[in-house]
Amino acid sequence: MSVTPDSTERLIRIGEVARGAGVSVRAVRYYEQQGLLTPERSPSGQRLYRQDAIAMVRFFQQMYAAGLTSRRITELLPCWEAGHTDADQRAMLRVERERIQAKIDELEAARDRLDQVIAITDTHP
Amino acid sequence: MSVTPDSTERLIRIGEVARGAGVSVRAVRYYEQQGLLTPERSPSGQRLYRQDAIAMVRFFQQMYAAGLTSRRITELLPCWEAGHTDADQRAMLRVERERIQAKIDELEAARDRLDQVIAITDTHP
DNA sequence: CTTGCCTCTGACGTCAGCGTCAGGTTTTAG
DNA sequence: CTAAAACCTGACGCTGACGTCAGAGGCAAG
CATH class of the missing domain: 1.20.5 (Single alpha-helices involved in coiled-coils or other helix-helix interfaces)
Known part of the structure; x- marks a missing residue:
């Protein structure tokens, strides 16, 4: 985690994120709604994620499995995103x-x- | 568990079961609805439980906490009720x-x- | 150009273990 | 005897992480 944003990185669409992390597309959209992911958008409005979104989603799943709510995860996100x-x-x-x-x-x-x-x-x- | 029904045993009402096990009265009624408890009834219709109902409820709570559903618990009840x-x-x-x-x-x-x-x-x- | 897959935005449905309210009866304490 | 506390039967509400359906647009291949 704590990945430096790389402007030359290949961006991926929601389906690839979902398949990569083993969750549904619906789940990935839900995570955005809860403030866990903030993908860019293509001109036509499609979501574009960085590669590490897959690892993030896996991590969210682990925290959900441990009984944390979306709200708690968002509150704790700065702890390893920024390190602050x-x-x-x-x-x-x-x-x-x-x-x-x-x-x-x-x-x-x-x-x-x-x-x-x-x-x-x-x-x- | 596997308590022999004792006809001379003092029966208790739902409130005592709930307080004894640390759950709500509503929860105890729910367990009956799910087939986990089958109390007798007083002539006026009040539920009458045997003493060991408190231990049963504590056990249900432990199984719920472990992720078992009511259905699963009912299916497994014979395992230690009858020993068969x-x-x-x-x-x-x-x-x-x-x-x-x-x-x-x-x-x-x-x-x-x-x-x-x-x-x-x-x-x- | 069109076929077929991917994506989009709503918005309602699900499930389980209760909470809670309504409106009425029963038991207990003084 | 009376008031409070406890009990009864419905029946609707809640929560959280999605599932699912509807209707419409986007995009590479042949």
Whole structure:
């Protein structure tokens, strides 16, 4: 991340972004609506993305999977786009980190619970 | 779990179940609608639960938190209610267990990603 | 030129686990 | 006996990340 804008870079259209990241075209448009992506536009109005948009979308998916909302992701974007952060953003990073850790603990407890049941049902078929 | 129905047991009403498990009364009614709980009824129509309903609700919450749907939970209920299972149910248990494990791996990756950002933003304030 | 694929802008639909309000009955406390 | 608290049955609302459909324009190939 933190990619320097290169004016000679080959721009890609929305379909290539979607295929590259393994999401739908609709999803990519949605990310723009949420302020996560701000592509250029061709004279005819088509969206034009830089190559790294694919990596960004993959990253968004990872954060969504971790339970962050679009709003939270936009609030945290400056943290690795610009490398500049204020105290509020660093605090938010920690809060989200702890939320994720707590969720991991929950899931491990649930997994262990299922493992118990599996062990029992395997010995008492 | 696997509690033997005891006819001399003191039955409790929905509010006590909800408070005991830390959920809303609405949630407990919803669980019944989904087939997770089947309380008796008083002559006037009020729901009467056995004591272990509280533990059941806590368990439902744990499974919900792990990403299982109401339907899945109902399908798996016989596994520890009766202790009797067929091959399909044991297969489902494994599938859900693997889903949870995959989710844990995802979350750990996301957490590590945030940890990197935190480390960077802490050294470059 | 036209065929066929890609893209555009709205805008409504979905799903799951509840929240919430309405309007009425039941149980409990004083 | 009475008032408050708890319970009942519908039934609509909410949230978030998209799916999906409609109708129309854009673009390289033959």
